[in-house]
Amino acid sequence: MEQRHPTIRVYLTVWATLMALLVVTVLAAIPRTLGGISTVIAMLIAATKAVLIVLYFMHVRYAHRTTWIFASAAFFWLLILLGLTFGDYFTRGWTVGTYGK
């Protein structure tokens, strides 16, 4: 069984896309009035770049299913960490005024 890897053309296309996304990230941050929306845009672009790197540069797209599970588990656990923490800190203000009444 031969290991499947991307071709050089695929590598170059992914690299060009990553560079283009970097330019978009910088441009989206220039209008300072966008506020939180520019953060959402920046994080969506960063996540897209990460997925491209994982799938093509790190060969996960071509890998065995157990590799998919190991790679996904890493980020799934991160989502649990972020989700439960933010679920606490970001909602604390919601209950202001209901304490001690």
Place this chain on the structure above:
Amino acid sequence: MPDSHAQSAVAHQFDDAPQQHHADTLGMWLFLATEVMLFGGLFTGYAVYRHRYLAGFIQASGEMHAILGAINTAVLLCSSLAMALAVHAATTRKKNQLVGFLILTIVLGLAFLGIKATEYYLEYKDHLIPGLNFAWDGPDPKAMFLFMSFYFTMTGLHALHMTGGITVMTILAILAARGHFTAKGNSNTIEMAGLYWHFVDIVWVFLFPLLYLVR
């Protein structure tokens, strides 16, 4: 002869090359998962304090050298391409290409660290290094201090990973020049080191907008 060479690249505990490749890949991803947790903790702490002191973090982010940060992001993305091409050269057993792309990866990695060091020096001159010379006359000095602490911890840990990666690549480049990977056809080591390099790149992909582009 090529067949017997390929056979000798498989360690005795594995049935064949694909099984060894699979085991190597899973082991490396398991290690990367612990790295995701290590950086994840810092990212989580950063997000909580950014939510709490948003105005201060926006002000602090304005003190960052965003252009140098953007250039550094481009440098790292190029180094990842060089690394991917090094892995390609290793799997197709092209020794000179492999050595060349590994050296290019190292050079781009060093360029990243050089630009990062320049930024640190500029921040030193701006009196923005907590615990060393921090002094801020403007509003929100505590949030400023907090942001700079996160900034140096996160970029510092990332730079440490870069240094480790460059060290590994240097050793691999020397071994590659001796034909260690292309003679027997054991490209796994190059590929696993590549996974680490790309992971460190991914960390920076998130660090750049989070630290330099707070709006």
